[in-house]
Structure formats: structure tokens, C-alpha cells
Amino acid sequence: MKYLLVIAVVGIVLWLMFGRGRRAARPAERSRAAARAEPAEMVACAHCGVHLPADEAVADAAGRRYCGEAHRLAGPR
Numbered sequence: 001m002k003y004l005l006v007i008a009v010v011g012i013v014l015w016l017m018f019g020r021g022r023r024a025a026r027p028a029e030r031s032r033a034a035a036r037a038e039p040a041e042m043v044a045c046a047h048c049g050v051h052l053p054a055d056e057a058v059a060d061a062a063g064r065r066y067c068g069e070a071h072r073l074a075g076p077r
């Protein structure tokens with residue numbers, strides 16, 4: 001019976017440690033991802049609709065953005 005109590009206490013301590021660790025790690029991950037995503041403006045390809053960073057997009061004469069040269073040549077859909 002004494003061992004059951006010890007196991008329960010150790011389990012609760014471990015659960016609290018891992019619970020806190022997970023909660024502490026998530027906001028840091030989210031802010032890091034936000035910092036990475038924030039500077040890049042995302043645009044949609046006028047042909048296939050895929051989203052890509054604006055600086056990687058290929059623009060045609062009319063200013064439409066495409067994911068690549070092949071879709072720029074294929075034109076808007």
C-alpha cells in the first residue's frame with residue numbers, strides 16, 4: 001500500500017513536469033514560427049493557386065504572380 005502511494009506521487013510529479021514543459025515549449029515554438037513567417041508576403045499563383053513567398057513568385061506583364069516560369073507561360077486559369 002505504501003508503494004502505491006509512492007508510485008502515485010512520482011506519477012503526479014512527472015505529469016506536472018512534462019505538462020509544464022510542454023506548455024512552456026509551445027509559445028516559444030509559435031513565436032519562432034511567427035517571426036519566420038512574418039517578413040515574407042505570400043501570394044497565390046494565378047494558374048494553380050499555390051501560395052508562395054512574393055520574392056519567389058514570377059510576375060507577368062500584367063502583374064499576375066505565378067509559382068514558376070511554366071505556369072507564367074501557361075497563363076492565368
Ligand SMILES: [Zn+2]
Nearest residue numbers: 045048067071
Ligand atoms: Zn502555379
